[in-house]
Structures are given as structure tokens and as C-alpha cells.
Amino acid sequence: xxxxxxxxxxxxxxxxxxxxxxxxxxxxxxxxxxxxxxxxxxxxxxxxxxxxxxxxxxxxxxxxxxxxxxxxxxxxxxxxxxxxxxxxxxxxxxxxxxxxxxxxxxxxxxxxxxxxxxxxxxxxxxxxxxxxxxxxxxxxxxxxxxxxxxxxxxxxxxxxxxxxxxxxxxxxxxxxxxxxxxxxxxxxxxxxxxxxxxxxxxxxxxxxxxxxxxxxxxxxxxxxxxxxxxxxxxxxxxxxxxxxxxxxxxxxxxxxxxxxxxxxxxxxxxxxxxxxxxxxxxxxxxxxxxxxxxxxxxxxxxxxxxxxxxxxxxxxxxxxxxxxxxxxxxxxxxxxxx
Amino acid sequence: xxxxxxxxxxxxxxxxxxxxxxxxxxxxxxxxxxxxxxxxxxxxxxxxxxxxxxxxxxxxxxxxxxxxxxxxxxxxxxxxxxxxxxxxxxxxxxxxxxxxxxxxxxxxxxxxxxxxxxxxxxxxxxxxxxxxxxxxxxxxxxxxxxxxxxxxxxxxxxxxxxxxxxxxxxxxxxxxxxxxxxxxxxxxxxxxxxxxxxxxxxxxxxxxxxxxxxxxxxxxxxxxxxxxxxxxxxxxxxxxxxxxxxxxxxxxxxxxxxxxxxxxxxxxxxxxxxxxxxxxxxxxxxxxxxxxxxxxxxxxxxxxxxxxxxxxxxxxxxxxxxxxxxxxxxxxxxxxxx
DNA sequence: CTGAAAGCGCTTACAG
DNA sequence: CTGAAAGCGCTTACAG
Numbered sequence: 001x002x003x004x005x006x007x008x009x010x011x012x013x014x015x016x017x018x019x020x021x022x023x024x025x026x027x028x029x030x031x032x033x034x035x036x037x038x039x040x041x042x043x044x045x046x047x048x049x050x051x052x053x054x055x056x057x058x059x060x061x062x063x064x065x066x067x068x069x070x071x072x073x074x075x076x077x078x079x080x081x082x083x084x085x086x087x088x089x090x091x092x093x094x095x096x097x098x099x100x101x102x103x104x105x106x107x108x109x110x111x112x113x114x115x116x117x118x119x120x121x122x123x124x125x126x127x128x129x130x131x132x133x134x135x136x137x138x139x140x141x142x143x144x145x146x147x148x149x150x151x152x153x154x155x156x157x158x159x160x161x162x163x164x165x166x167x168x169x170x171x172x173x174x175x176x177x178x179x180x181x182x183x184x185x186x187x188x189x190x191x192x193x194x195x196x197x198x199x200x201x202x203x204x205x206x207x208x209x210x211x212x213x214x215x216x217x218x219x220x221x222x223x224x225x226x227x228x229x230x231x232x233x234x235x236x237x238x239x240x241x242x243x244x245x246x247x248x249x250x251x252x253x254x255x256x257x258x259x260x261x262x263x264x265x266x267x268x269x270x271x272x273x274x275x276x277x278x279x280x281x282x283x284x285x286x287x288x289x290x291x292x293x294x295x296x297x298x299x300x301x302x303x304x305x306x307x308x309x310x311x312x313x314x315x316x317x318x319x320x321x322x323x324x325x326x327x328x329x330x331x332x333x334x335x336x337x338x
Numbered sequence: 339x340x341x342x343x344x345x346x347x348x349x350x351x352x353x354x355x356x357x358x359x360x361x362x363x364x365x366x367x368x369x370x371x372x373x374x375x376x377x378x379x380x381x382x383x384x385x386x387x388x389x390x391x392x393x394x395x396x397x398x399x400x401x402x403x404x405x406x407x408x409x410x411x412x413x414x415x416x417x418x419x420x421x422x423x424x425x426x427x428x429x430x431x432x433x434x435x436x437x438x439x440x441x442x443x444x445x446x447x448x449x450x451x452x453x454x455x456x457x458x459x460x461x462x463x464x465x466x467x468x469x470x471x472x473x474x475x476x477x478x479x480x481x482x483x484x485x486x487x488x489x490x491x492x493x494x495x496x497x498x499x500x501x502x503x504x505x506x507x508x509x510x511x512x513x514x515x516x517x518x519x520x521x522x523x524x525x526x527x528x529x530x531x532x533x534x535x536x537x538x539x540x541x542x543x544x545x546x547x548x549x550x551x552x553x554x555x556x557x558x559x560x561x562x563x564x565x566x567x568x569x570x571x572x573x574x575x576x577x578x579x580x581x582x583x584x585x586x587x588x589x590x591x592x593x594x595x596x597x598x599x600x601x602x603x604x605x606x607x608x609x610x611x612x613x614x615x616x617x618x619x620x621x622x623x624x625x626x627x628x629x630x631x632x633x634x635x636x637x638x639x640x641x642x643x644x645x646x647x648x649x650x651x652x653x654x655x656x657x658x659x660x661x662x663x664x665x666x667x668x669x670x671x672x673x674x675x676x
Numbered sequence: 677c678t679g680a681a682a683g684c685g686c687t688t689a690c691a692g
Numbered sequence: 693c694t695g696a697a698a699g700c701g702c703t704t705a706c707a708g
Contacts, residue, residue, distance in 0.1 A: 002478060004701055015679045020703060027704090028677050045476055050454040051398065052701035054389045055684050062437075062455070075422045075438075076619065081414025088413065088440055097451055099400075100413075100438045102426055113435055116388040117400070138383055140340060224623050255623045262625035281414070285562050285593045286624040287600035342685055353695045358687060365688090366693050390685035393700045 003046045011044075012037045023048060054118070063091060063308060064099040064119040066110060068128050074102040078252065078280035079297070080125055083146060086301020087123060094309055096120075115139050121308045124148060127190055142311035146304045149191035156311070158303045158322045162192045165293040165326035166199025169247055169275050172291070172328055174207055176336060178245035178273060182215055182238055184230055184257055186222035186249045193222065196249040196277055196293075215241065219253055227256025235260060244272060245334075251276035251283050251292055258286070258333070273334040288332030296324040341384045349382075350375045361386060392456070401429060401646060402437040402457040404448060406466050412440040416590065416618035417635070418463060421484060424639020425461060432647055434458075453477050459646045462486060465528055480649035484642045487529035494649070496641045496660045500530045503631040503664035504537025507585055507613050510629070510666055512545055514674060516583035516611060520553055520576055522568055522595055524560035524587045531560065534587040534615055534631075553579065557591055565594025573598060582610060583672075589614035589621050589630055596628070596671070611672040626670030634662040 005023075009016045014033050021027040022037045029037075040046070054060040065087060067074045075081055084100065091098045099119060101110045111132055114122055122136065122143035133152055136143055144156040173181065183200065186193035201211050217234050219226035227248060231238070246261075248254035254276030261268055268274050268288050276283065279294035303322050310316070343361075347354045352371050359365040360375045367375075378384070392398040403425060405412045413419055422438065429436045437457060439448045449470055452460060460474060460481035471490055474481055482494040511519065521538065524531035539549050555572050557564035565586060569576070584599075586592035592614030599606055606612050606626050614621065617632035641660050648654070 002701095005703095006701080016702080017679055017704085018677090021678085024703080030677060033678085047450065047454045047477075049456060049701055051389055051392045051456050052684090053703080055393050055686090055701075056703045058684075060389065075413045075426065076416065076419025078414065078416075078619070081419050084413045084438075085440075088438060092439070092448065092451075097437050097439065097455055099435050100422075100426060101430070101435065102423075110430065112385065113430075116385045117435055118387055118389050139385075252623075259623065259625055281416070282620045282623065285590075285597065285620065287597055340685095343687095344685075354686080355688085355695055356693090359694085362687080368693060371694080387685055390700090391687080393685075393702090394687045396700075 002049070003044055005046075005048065008037065008040055008044070008046055011040050059312075060118055060120050061096055062099060062117065062119045063096045063305070064101060064114040064117070064122045065125065066114065066122060066128070066132075067100075067102045067125040068132070075100060078282060079250070079278045079295070080147075082280070082297040083125060083301050083304075086298045087305055088301075090302045090305040094305060096305070096309070111135055115141065120312045123304050123308060142308060144304060144308055144311065146300055147192060149189065153320070156307060156320055156322075158300050158307065158324070160192065160295045160300070160326055161323045162195035162326070163199035163202075165277060165295070166196040166201075166249075167203035168199075168326060168328045169196075169277065169293050170200045170203035170207075172330070172334065173245045173247065173273060173275060174204065174209075176245075176273065176334060179209060180215075180241065180243045180245065181209075181211055182241065182243040182246045183211060183217070184227055184246070184248040184253050185216055185218050186226075186253055187220065188218065190222070193249045200247055215243070219256075222250050222253060224252045224256040224259075227253030228259050229256070231257040231260040235264065246272060246274045248274075248276050251278045251280045251290060254290060254292070255282065255286070258290070269332065269334050269336075275334060279329055283329075283331070288335070291331045291334040292329050294327045294329045296327070299324045340387070341382055343384075343386065346375065346378055346382070346384055349378050397650075398456050398458050399434055400437060400455065400457045401434045401643070402439060402452040402455070402460045403463065404452065404460060404466070404470075405438075405440045405463040406470070413438060416620060417588070417616045417633070418485075420618070420635040421463060421639050421642075424636045425643055426639075427636075428640045428643040432643060434643070434647070449473055453479065458650045461642050461646060480646060482642060482646055482649065484638055485530060487527065491658070494645060494658055494660075496638050496645065496662070498530070498633045498638070498664055499661045500533035500664070501537035501540075503615060503633070504534040504539075504587075505541035506537075506664060506666050507534075507615065507631050508538045508541035508545075510668070510672065511583045511585065511611060511613060512542065512547075514583075514611065514672060517547060518553075518579065518581045518583065519547075519549055520579065520581040520584045521549060521555070522565055522584070522586040522591050523554055523556050524564075524591055525558065526556065528560070531587045538585055553581070557594075560588050560591055562590045562594040562597075565591030566597050567594070569595040569598040573602065584610060584612045586612075586614050589616045589618045589628060592628060592630070593620070593624070596624070606671050607673050613672060617667055621667075622669065626673070629669045629672040630667050632665045632667045634664070637662045 009019045021029050022034045124145040127149040146158045185197040188194045217230050219230045276292040279292045283290040347357045360372045462483040465487040484496045523535040526532045557568045614630040617630045621628040
């Protein structure tokens with residue numbers, strides 16, 4: 001059927017071994033043999049069968065990306081999608097192909113998939129269940145976690161400095177003169193949301209402005225709908241509280257809150273300043289555009305693939321935790337009028 | 339290293355053949371042998387090596403997704419990302435793993451990747467260069483195109499009924515009483531944008547309202563930035579024209595235009611109604627939320643995988659063109675005040 | 677510098 | 693019902 005090395009060898013009048021050598025560039029080959037073989041390969045557009053290669057080399061040059069999302073799409077997720085994009089770009093540059101798998105329910109099935117496919121390594125994104133992690137550990141594949149949340153500290157992680165990001169957000173709002181802050185904090189079981197809130201609070205506390213518990217509400221998911229619902233539910237309380245600034249632990253929650261403010265004709269930023277976290281693409285599109293803390297997703301994706309490649313090549317990195325730096329992005333939602 | 343069938347066979351005291359039979363469920367095996375083997379497999383968490391299986395079965399159970407985007411991220415693309423998500427979901431249900439590849443430059447390299455990996459089939463998304471298609475044709479892999487744009491009519495395509503969608507958009511605006519329409523039409527080389535504009539125009543022409551050429555501007559890319567820039571550039575012309583409705587051939591262009599209107603304090607929908615096309619996730623999030631024509635991306639993804647699977651299994655479908663139905667989604671940006 | 681042989685981990689006829 | 697053998701398409705020592 002498909003062209004094989006045997007066919008190439010026959011046409012070139014050499015052995016399979018020789019063809020293999022010219023393809024890999026390893027071992028000696030006479031210039032004549034080499035030219036002849038290369039010409040035929042070119043002519044017939046022969047591509048070595050990667051499956052066969054993987055069979056003998058015990059390397060597939062594939063990596064797997066496993067994302068856990070309970071109820072939401074994943075690749076089109078405005079934040080995780082960016083990480084996946086960065087992974088794809090870096091992986092392509094390093095000659096890895098990538099399997100993308102998502103998992104809604106019992107995550108073992110999709111993990112199995114990966115194990116059977118014999119990927120060289122695995123990138124876990126977001127909050128994986130511990131049982132999935134334990135399961136993966138049983139096999140020999142190297143793996144690491146991006147923006148994860150786990151108690152398992154044996155695991156290499158690529159994360160954003162979320163606590164510092166929270167501090168930057170607080171510092172920005174504080175610098176604008178705000179003193180009453182209303183916070184929408186996503187699921188605290190997730191490392192990111194927890195640390196963002198913590199950093200935000202700590203920074204303000206250090207300025208002598210502790211955030212009261214009544215000023216913080218907790219959307220049960222980091223989604224637009226939840227941000228919207230929680231802001232609606234607590235709107236009266238919010239208005240009564242004299243808050244001049246809203247901080248949400250991610251952009252989509254912030255967008256949900258802004259939608260409620262728009263409904264109520266509350267002007268942003270004139271009456272209330274709003275900040276999010278992540279810097280998703282939409283943040284620039286709405287009016288007013290959203291001030292946020294940008295997570296360097298490109299760097300995270302790049303580090304993930306680079307580190308995984310090292311793990312695969314047994315060049316074990318020392319660091320268990322790789323952190324990327326967040327950055328304040330000021331836009332209209334916190335602009336001062338002038 | 340890794341557990342092999344040989345090891346399982348040894349432990350169970352049977353031959354590799356028998357182990358293979360109990361795993362595949364094909365051929366006869368005595369209940370005793372079966373139980374014993376299954377127990378050991380369970381105990382050791384043995385997973386058959388998919389690479390070896392692919393080697394002999396000549397089937398990888400992998401499919402590849404190849405997306406072309408000149409300068410933009412791809413997986414996080416608000417529209418294509420949704421299609422990819424639908425593909426992932428359907429593929430998982432049919433026991434395919436999926437490689438996702440994007441391609442910025444010369445697209446042959448990433449296509450090569452796929453050919454070497456020996457995917458069982460390929461899904462091409464968006465506008466691929468003809469040379470890539472020609473290249474892919476050279477190999478034996480089945481492939482089809484989703485939301486594509488090609489002159490090549492030998493190719494199986496899954497598309498949205500874009501022309502009809504354009505008509506529906508026109509019908510909606512017409513029904514609201516609008517008579518002066520300003521249109522931002524994305525790259526006309528792309529089938530979707532071309533047909534959406536065409537449908538829109540035809541529908542109105544049939545109502546006796548031809549759209550003059552001066553009422554149509556052409557963003558050079560289907561992006562927010564281009565929508566924004568073009569609306570800005572033509573703003574004076576737009577104001578002078580007495581337009582009461584804006585139609586953009588996709589949502590992100592519409593969002594760009596809306597941003598300009600917001601800047602100029604033009605009220606949507608009170609002064610100007612705005613419609614997009616696609617129904618990206620963000621359409622619901624901004625205020626006013628965007629009225630649009632929803633493309634059934636789930637159905638497209640599902641059809642793509644289902645059809646590709648049939649191609650792979652040689653169950654060749656007759657239809658060259660599979661169309662999915664668009665749907666009008668009315669939101670705030672065209673709401674009538676009441 | 678080159679070819680024959682063995683082997684990667686499976687599956688699939690084919691004997692028995 | 694079961695096992696030995698061949699083979700999928702490569703690569704890698706090993707002789708020559």
C-alpha cells in the first residue's frame with residue numbers, strides 16, 4: 001500500500017539499512033548511495049512511517065494535553081485556549097505533535113487513551129482530580145501540570161504568580177484612590193483563585209484596609225454566568241456598601257459583574273471601577289475595556305513544553321515550581337476621567 | 339520496561355496469542371484462561387501498546403485536525419475553537435484521539451507531520467492553501483474540510499448555510515423596520531463571508547432595497563481590529579448616510595464596529611441596530627449583547643468526525659456537501675424599545 | 677562503506 | 693480451544 005523503506009531500497013538498488021542511514025544521517029554512506037536514495041525519496045515523496053519508528057525507538061514524539069473541565073468547552077475556553085495555543089506553537093517548533101484531550105466525567109478514560117497511545121509525556125491543565133493524577137503516576141510517562149491545583153507536591157508545576165498578581169491589582173486600585181472594594185472570588189479550592197484573593201487582601205491590609213468578609217462573594221464557578229448571578233444577588237448589598245471598586249479573580253467573572261452594572265446603568269469607571277484577572281481576548285473588546293492582570297500564557301505554554309521535553313529526555317529539572325510574572329494592564333474600566 | 343503482552347502471557351501461563359484473543363474478544367478462549375488473563379491484566383494495569391497495534395492493524399485510531407490561520411491563535415479562536423471542541427467531543431465518543439495542528443506559514447510542514455504520524459484521517463478547517471490540499475491528496479489519507487473555502491470540488495465539505503444565514507439576518511432587520519443598512523463584509527475570498535453578504539443582499543433586493551456598493555466596506559481580515567479600524571475610517575460616511583442598522587459578516591467584526599459606536603456615544607440599539615454572525619461566546623457577555631446568526635458548530639464538528647470515520651472505514655458517503663442550518667438569535671443589540 | 681539479521685509489541689492465519 | 697510462526701515498517705548493532 002503505502003510506500004515503505006523496502007520499496008525505496010529496491011528502487012535505489014541498496015539495502016534497507018542504507019536507506020535508513022541516509023534518512024537518519026547516522027552512520028556512513030557513500031555519496032553516490034546517498035544521492036541516489038535521496039533522489040528517489042524526493043521523487044516518490046516517501047515519508048518514513050512514524051508508527052514503525054516509534055515502535056523501535058520507543059519514542060513517539062507525541063505529547064498529550066489533558067484538560068479537565070466539568071461542564072465547559074475547553075479548547076475554546078478564553079483562558080485555557082490561550083495556553084493550549086502556546087503549547088501547540090512551542091511543540092511544533094520542537095517537533096512534537098500534540099494530542100488534545102478533554103475530560104468531562106470520569107477522567108480515567110481519557111487518561112487511558114493517552115497511556116495506550118504511548119505519548120512521550122503529558123501536560124495536565126487546570127484542576128485535575130487527585131485520582132487521575134494517581135492513576136497517571138502508575139505509568140511511566142513523564143508529566144507536569146500547568147496552572148494546576150493539587151496537594152500533591154511531587155508534581156512539577158508551571159504557574160502564574162497569582163498572589164503577586166492579586167497584590168498588583170490591589171495596588172492599582174489603591175493608587176487610584178479607591179478605599180471600598182467589592183470582591184468576586186472564584187472557587188477557592190482552585191489555587192489561582194485562592195491566591196489572587198489572598199494577594200489582593202494582603203496588599204490592602206498592609207495599607208491598613210482590611211477587606212471585610214461581607215465584601216467578598218464567592219461565585220461557585222469561574223464563569224460569566226456565575227459572576228453575573230452573584231453580582232445580581234448581592235447587588236443591593238453592593239449598592240448599600242458604598243463600594244467604588246470591584247475586583248474579580250478572573251475576567252469572565254468580572255464580565256458577568258459588569259453586565260449587571262450595565263443593566264443597572266451604573267457607569268464604569270465613573271461610578272465604579274472594575275478589574276479582572278487573566279487578560280482574555282475579550283477584555284479589549286467590550287466598552288469599557290477591562291483593566292486586568294495579564295497572565296503570561298505564552299510563557300506558560302512554552303515552559304510547559306520545554307520542561308516536559310527535558311523530563312522526556314531524562315534531563316531532570318531541579319525546580320518543582322516554575323512561576324511566570326503577571327502584569328498589570330490598564331484599560332478603560334479603571335480609567336480616571338480627565 | 340513497560341509491561342508487554344509477553345509478560346502477561348508468562349504470568350498467566352498461556353501464550354501471547356491467547357492473551358491477544360482475550361483482549362480483543364475475537365477467537366475462542368476457555369473461560370479459565372480468560373479469567374486468569376483478565377485478572378492479571380487488571381492487577382498489573384496492563385494497557386496494550388497502541389503503537390504496536392497500529393503497526394499491525396494499519397489503523398492508528400488517530401485523526402488530525404489541521405487549521406490554517408495566518409496570524410492568529412487558533413485553538414482559542416472564538417469560532418474555530420468551538421468547532422475544535424465539538425470535534426474533540428465527538429472523536430472521544432468514537433474512540434479516536436485527535437492531533438491538533440495549526441499552521442502559520444508554509445503549511446506543508448505540519449501536513450507532513452500528520453502524514454508521518456499516519457493518522458487515519460484528516461480534518462481541514464478554514465481556508466487552506468490549494469497547495470496544501472494538493473499535497474495532502476498525494477497521500478492516501480482520507481480527509482474532509484470544515485467551513486472551508488476551496489475551488490477544489492472533489493473535496494467533501496461540511497459547511498454552514500451561510501447564504502441562508504445572510505438572508506435571515508436581512509429578514510430580521512427588515513422586519514424591525516430598518517431600511518438603511520451598513521455592511522462590514524469580511525474577506526470575500528472566504529466562502530463564508532462571501533455567501534453571508536450575498537444572502538443578505540439578495541434578501542433585501544427581493545424586498546426592493548438594493549444595497550449600494552457605498553454601503554459596504556471590506557475589512558481585510560475577519561478580526562476585531564479590522565472591524566474597529568474600518569468602522570472608524572468610514573465613520574463620517576456612516577453618519578452622513580443615515581444608516582440605522584449595521585450588519586457584519588461575523589461577530590468579531592461586529593464587535594469592532596460596536597466599539598467605535600460606543601466611543602462615539604452612538605446608542606445601540608436605540609440609534610443603530612447591530613448584527614453579527616457566528617454566535618461566539620462573547621456575544622452574550624457584552625452590553626448590549628449581540629444579535630447574531632448562530633452557526634451550529636456542534637453539528638459541524640459532529641458531522642466532520644462522523645463523516646471522516648465513514649471515509650476511513652471506506653463507507654464512502656455520496657454527498658459532497660453537508661450543510662448545517664443557521665439560526666437567528668435575537669439579543670439586545672437589535673432590541674426594540676418597549 | 678554496506679547488507680543480513682534480530683527485534684520493537686502486537687495480531688492473524690494456520691496447525692494441531 | 694491454544695501455541696508457534698510470520699509479519700507490520702522501521703532501526704541498530706554486527707559482520708564483512
